[in-house]
Amino acid sequence: xxxxxxxxxxxxxxxxxxxxxxxxxxxxxxxxxxxxxxxxxxxxxxxxxxxxxxxxxxxxxxxxxxxxxxxxxxxxxxxxxxxxxxxxxxxxxxxxxxxxxxxxxxxxxxxxxxxxxxxxxxxxx
Amino acid sequence: xxxxxxxxxxxxxxxxxxxxxxxxxxxxxxxxxxxxxxxxxxxxxxxxxxxxxxxxxxxxxxxxxxxxxxxxxxxxxxxxxxxxxxxxxxxxxxxxxxxxxxxxxxxx
Numbered sequence: 377x378x379x380x381x382x383x384x385x386x387x388x389x390x391x392x393x394x395x396x397x398x399x400x401x402x403x404x405x406x407x408x409x410x411x412x413x414x415x416x417x418x419x420x421x422x423x424x425x426x427x428x429x430x431x432x433x434x435x436x437x438x439x440x441x442x443x444x445x446x447x448x449x450x451x452x453x454x455x456x457x458x459x460x461x462x463x464x465x466x467x468x469x470x471x472x473x474x475x476x477x478x479x480x481x482x483x484x485x486x487x488x489x490x491x492x493x494x495x496x497x498x499x500x501x
Numbered sequence: 502x503x504x505x506x507x508x509x510x511x512x513x514x515x516x517x518x519x520x521x522x523x524x525x526x527x528x529x530x531x532x533x534x535x536x537x538x539x540x541x542x543x544x545x546x547x548x549x550x551x552x553x554x555x556x557x558x559x560x561x562x563x564x565x566x567x568x569x570x571x572x573x574x575x576x577x578x579x580x581x582x583x584x585x586x587x588x589x590x591x592x593x594x595x596x597x598x599x600x601x602x603x604x605x606x607x608x609x
Contacts, residue, residue: 409596413545420603421537421545421588426596435596438502471544478551485551486592487535491544 378402378490380472385495392462392499398455398472398492406430406450409475411488412457414468414497424470425457440466462499469494503527503594507587507601513609520576522604524589529569533592536565536574539603540585548587549574576606584608 384396398410412424425446426435434446445458455472473488504527514520524534532552537545547556549565552572562577576583589601 411596411598421539421590421600423598423600426598437597478554480551480554483531483533483551485533485554486595487547487550487556488537488545489547489556491546493544 378474380474380490380492382470382472382492382495385470385497387498387500388462389501390463390499393458393460394462394497396457396459396470396472396495396497398457400453400455400474403474403490405448405453410446410448410455411473411475412446412455413471413473413488413491414466415471415494416465416468419468422468426475427455459497462497464499467497467499469496502597503530503591503599505589505591505599505601507589507604509604510602511605511607513607514579515609516579516581518579520579520583520606522574522587522589522606524567524572524574524601526570526572526591526593528593530591530593532568533595534565534567534572535590535592536563537588537590538583538585539588545588579606 379401381399411426427446443461447456471494472492474490476489477486506525534552536549539545553565564575586603586605
């Protein structure tokens with residue numbers, strides 16, 4: 377079945393680094409754009425980053441731009457998030473999500489149809 | 502950045518009730534809106550995209566409407582498994598996405 381499994385979370389000190397992975401299975405990973413979304417404890421969802429299906433373009437939320445890098449290895453069906461210069465406010469559950477879309481009327485509508493269970497990142501001294 | 506404002510932030514309802522959640526965008530987003538359901542400790546689940554199109558497998562008691570800046574998610578007959586937090590998300594500024602703050606639906 378279609379599945380995303382995140383890993384790599386943990387406890388890290390402020391200023392430290394961490395690399396998250398998201399292993400995909402059950403679909404043609406190389407055909408889909410992928411997102412990272414995070415959720416701080418007790419808070420709502422925050423979009424973090426997006427990478428196109430072939431890795432040609434990457435986009436970031438202002439809150440992580442310059443510190444986080446999204447990448448993918450289509451030969452390994454794996455998405456990554458390299459997180460540097462971590463701050464306390466980066467503490468969250470990090471989800472990877474597969475993007476899909478549908479043509480409807482005059483528009484093409486995107487959505488995140490498959491999500492992983494998340495991996496927890498805690499930034500604390 | 503486009504801001505998404507949901508109301509109410511929480512509500513109490515009983516099984517069988519009709520529930521309506523509102524999402525307002527800070528600027529017009531056409532129909533580029535999705536709704537997600539999240540239960541405690543779980544990942545979000547897609548319910549609706551393109552403002553009103555039900556995702557495959559989602560019960561028909563869920564419906565979405567709206568266009569431009571004002572949107573609603575309606576649960577026509579609340580079931581026990583519907584108690585969760587609901588988020589709207591805009592895709593107009595794709596791929597820069599923003600979520601609403603969430604609406605927690607609790608048992609009365």
